[in-house]
Amino acid sequence: MATLKNSVSGESCLLRAQHVFGRDEARCDTVTPGNHVSRMHACIRFKGGRWELRDQSRNGTLLSGTLLRDGEHATLREGDTIRFGKATDVCWHVDDLSDPADMLWPVRAPARPIVLDSAHMLSGDATPAVMVVRSSSGEWLCDDRGELRVLRDGDLVTTGNLSWRLTLAHKDSTLALAVPAGLSTLPQRIEFTVSSNEEHVRAVLHTRGGTVDLGERSHHYSLATLARARFADMQTGYDSASQGWVEVETLARMLGIDVPHVNVHIHRARAQFAALPGNGAIEFVERRRGSVRFGCVAFRVFRGERLECQWLPAEPAHGFVPHAAHDDLMLHALPT
Template identity: 30%
Template sequence: MALIKNLQTEEIVVLFSVHNFGRGKHNRTIIPGNDISKSHAVVSFVNNAWFLADQSSNGTLIKGRRINHLSMKLAAGNQIQFGQEQDTIWLVLNVNPPICFLESLAENKEIIELSSYSAYPNEESPEVSFYRTADTKWHVDNGLQTIALTHGQNLFFADREWCFYENEVLDQTLCIPEISIETHFLFSLSVDEEEVAIKIQINNLELDLGQHTYNQVLLALARKRQADLEEGCQETELGWISMEKLTSLLGKELLKEIDNYYVNLQIHRLRKRLMELNPFGHLLSNVIERRNGELRFEHNNFRINKENAIGSFN
C-alpha cells in the first residue's frame, strides 16, 4: 500500500485507490486553510501508477512545480504541498499498489495488510484469519464463526478494536469462473485410515492436497455431511457439527486429546494450502463454513474411497 507522511505533524496516511484531499468534510483527508479549496486534489491509482490531479483554485506544488487543473505522476520521495502553510506539505513514502487492510483504532494505529490469506498475530498461533471467497469478498474466521466483511466495519480481536478498509482496484471485466458445481473432492483412505489423501477434481484439472493432518478434519466433516445427506436433511442444515463433538470425534480417530486450538490451526493450514494451489485453489477457501461454534464441509460433490486388504479401493 502507498503511504504519505505529513512533514510537520508526522501523521502517516494510507492512500486509497481514489483519495480526495481538500477543505470540505467529504474529503478522505481534510486539509484546513483559507487557501485550500473544498475539493483541492484527487490522488488515484491508474494503470499501475499513482497520479495527482489538481482541482483547486490556487494549484498544488509537486517537487516544487505548481500544477493547476493538471495531472502528474507521483514517485517515492516526491513532496506535495497543497497550501502555503508548512502543515500542508506531505512526503510520498512509497508508491505501492493499493491493498485492503485493517487499522487499529488504538493510539498506535497499527496496520495489517491483507494478502490473499492472512493470519494474526502469526501463522503458528492464529487468533483470527482473513481470506477471500470466490465472490472476491473478504471474510474473517475468529474460531467461532466466519463473518463477511464490509468497508468500514469494526472488529475486535487481540484486545483492541480494528476497522476494515476495502482498498484496491478491481478489473471491471474480471471473470470469476463458477467452479463450485464442477468441483469434486476425492478422499482416498488407507485400510487403517491413518493416511488420508485428498484430490480436488475440476473437469480435467486435478489439484492435489496431498496427505496432511488437516485432511482428517476435512474427512470428519465430509462424513457428517454424507450422513446428513443419507438422512435427507435440508440443505441449510446439512453437515453442521459442533466444535465440541468434532474435537471428541477426532480425538477418538487420532487416539489423542484434541482441542479447539488444534482444529482451528488445521483449518488455517488447509485454507493457506488452498490459496497456494493454482489456478483455482483460492476459489475454494470457504470449503469449511462456520456458524456460532459449529462447522461443516461446504460441498455436496465428494467421494470417500477406502483401500481394502488386497490394496484396491472400494
C-alpha cells in the first residue's frame, strides 16, 4: 500500500487511488493546514500503473525541489519529498509506491483508514461486532444489517459510532448521480459550480419564474461547503432535522478564515437572497446557537462540469412540493 510520511509529526499517510491534499476538511483526504495551502491543493492518483502528483493550487507544489504549478503533474518515485505551497517546515516523504488497495475510508474521526485483506472485524460500541469479508468471487460482504450484503464502491459501513465508506482500488465503472424525478418542478433550487482548485464558485438560482445568475461571490463557497456537509450527513444516515449542522468555529477552520469573517459571509448570503423577489420567507442558511447549516432548499453542487452531490427536502418546507424521501433519490458522489 502506497504511503507518505510527515517529516514533522512522523504520521504515515495511506494513499487512496485518488487522494486529495489541502486545507478543506470537508473535501480533502489529508488536511494540510497553512496560509499558503489552497483549499484543494494537490492530488495524487494511481494512473497507468504509476503514482502521479498533480498540482491545482495558487502557490504550487514542490516535488523534490522542482516547482509544479496549477495543472502540472509528475510521476512519483520512492524517496521523493513533497511540500505544499510555501511551507518549508513540513514535507512528506514518499516511503512506498505499491499499488492501491481496497480500503474502508473513515467518514469522520475517530474512525481510521482500514486496508482490506481478506476478513476484518470492525470494533465500535455495537454488539456484536461487524464483519467485512471477501467472498470467493472477490466481492466484499458485510453483516452490519443483520445479514450479509454485497458492498459496492462508496457504500457505507457502520458499527456503533464509527462509519467508513468502501473505496475500491480498481473500479469497473463510474457511478453517476441520478437526477431526481421532479427536480425541475420545485419552486426553488440553487446550483453551485466550483472550480477545480476550489477558489471560484458561481451560484445560479432556479425558480418557476426563471433563472437568476447570482455570480461569483466569496460567500458562495461558504454556502457550497455547508451544502456538501448536508449531503455528507444525509449519506451517513442522519435524519433531515440533524443534517448539515456545522459549528461556526469548525466552518471557519474548513474555510481558512476567522469566525467574524464567516459571520460576514452568512450575512451577505442572507442579504443577497432576501433582496430577490419572492424569496424572503426562505432560509437558505439556518442558524442555531454556535452552529449553521444550509437550509431546506434543493441544491446541486458541480465541480467543473461534473455533478458532485445533490439534495432534495424530504418534507414540504416553505412552499416546497412534497417528494419521496431523499434517501431513495441519491446515489454516491462521483470521485474528484
